[in-house]
Amino acid sequence: MPLHRPAVSVYTVPTDAPEADGTLAWDSTTIVIAEVSDGEATGTGWTYGPPAVGAFLDEQLAPLVEGRDPLDVPGAHEAMCRAIRNAGRPGVAGCAISALDIALWDLKARLLELPLARLLGVAQEEVPVYGSGGFTTYRDKHLAAQLNGWVHGQRIPRVKIKIGEDRGRAVLRDMARVREARRVIGPGAELYVDANGAYTRKQAVRVGRALAEEGVAWFEEPVSSDDLTGLRLVRDALVCDVTAGEYGYDLAYFARMIGAGAVDCLQVDATRCGGITEFLRAAALAQAHGLEVSAHCAPHAHAAAAASLPNVRHLEWFYDHVRIEDMFFDGALDPSGGTVRPLSGVGHGLTLRAEEVARYRVG
Numbered sequence: 001m002p003l004h005r006p007a008v009s010v011y012t013v014p015t016d017a018p019e020a021d022g023t024l025a026w027d028s029t030t031i032v033i034a035e036v037s038d039g040e041a042t043g044t045g046w047t048y049g050p051p052a053v054g055a056f057l058d059e060q061l062a063p064l065v066e067g068r069d070p071l072d073v074p075g076a077h078e079a080m081c082r083a084i085r086n087a088g089r090p091g092v093a094g095c096a097i098s099a100l101d102i103a104l105w106d107l108k109a110r111l112l113e114l115p116l117a118r119l120l121g122v123a124q125e126e127v128p129v130y131g132s133g134g135f136t137t138y139r140d141k142h143l144a145a146q147l148n149g150w151v152h153g154q155r156i157p158r159v160k161i162k163i164g165e166d167r168g169r170a171v172l173r174d175m176a177r178v179r180e181a182r183r184v185i186g187p188g189a190e191l192y193v194d195a196n197g198a199y200t201r202k203q204a205v206r207v208g209r210a211l212a213e214e215g216v217a218w219f220e221e222p223v224s225s226d227d228l229t230g231l232r233l234v235r236d237a238l239v240c241d242v243t244a245g246e247y248g249y250d251l252a253y254f255a256r257m258i259g260a261g262a263v264d265c266l267q268v269d270a271t272r273c274g275g276i277t278e279f280l281r282a283a284a285l286a287q288a289h290g291l292e293v294s295a296h297c298a299p300h301a302h303a304a305a306a307a308s309l310p311n312v313r314h315l316e317w318f319y320d321h322v323r324i325e326d327m328f329f330d331g332a333l334d335p336s337g338g339t340v341r342p343l344s345g346v347g348h349g350l351t352l353r354a355e356e357v358a359r360y361r362v363g
Helices: 053-067 073-083 092-111 116-120 140-153 171-185 203-210 229-239 253-257 275-288 300-306 319-328
Strands: 005-021 025-037 042-048 125-133 158-164 190-194 215-218 241-244 265-268 292-295 312-318
Touching: 005 275, 005 319, 025 053, 025 092, 042 092, 042 292, 042 300, 053 073, 053 092, 073 158, 073 275, 092 116, 092 275, 116 300, 125 140, 125 190, 125 300, 140 158, 140 171, 158 171, 171 190, 171 203, 203 215, 203 229, 229 241, 229 253, 253 265, 253 275, 265 275, 275 292, 275 300, 292 300, 300 312, 300 319, 312 319
Parallel strands: 125 158, 125 312, 158 190, 190 215, 215 241, 241 265, 265 292, 292 312
Antiparallel strands: 005 025, 025 042
């Protein structure tokens, strides 16, 4: 049966406390959901971004998908990418393509009555995760409670906190929070930090050398991810892994980052880069250059695809998105022990609780 016109819904969920990183603050998160059906089954995909993503998806992309063969996901993906040439791929258009592509892969797996991971092919049945949050707005008690929940409650042996507060102007507090995080999680857990591009180049090197004393293994976006030369400079100067890539909206972006030698591990976000279709291509490109990939945020949108990769390092168990995905979907994964197993059910295994979350719907 040919595809029906996709349905689009937009929801805004307030955070449960003020949140910020090194370069941005927010008090709510918006999820844009695409549902696509052929009359027999329905696939669901989503992205995180402004409500404009939903409007663009409905007006510009939905007509392109309507009437297509539901099994030909790469064809639909290519049609969408060609159609947005003049609109521009990064940002709103990229997120809209991503949500619909994820929905199409979910539908295909459901029509074939397979878990999405089995449809893509399983390289590893368990995908490691790391707890991610530790916002710069958190005081020590709040930070400790979150870290304790991951490491000692759910037994996730790797965690990440935000640093770079006030665009890099609060380094003393950054380091105090890192020391507190290490005290809470103990010497056995891996500690990561994310500066969200807040530091200057030499500042990032100085901070990175101090971070090494606390055993920090992962320094994410020490400088802007647009500064490939700066990322390479910091990478060459430090012992911890330097990582970036979450703002990649197409394959060419990842090719430039890899070609510049800018990262030790490439981050890829399927809810931005063009869905599962482009996520898999970016991972293959990274593997060809001897790099691992880490799936950025939206863990339930990534889990099945991550399981298909031989070079995946881990999946980000991001607090905001975990909270929303647990709230919005039946079938959420359990990260206890530090891994998830996305191999049950059909499709990606999640079902939207439309009535339960209707109060968050906007537009």
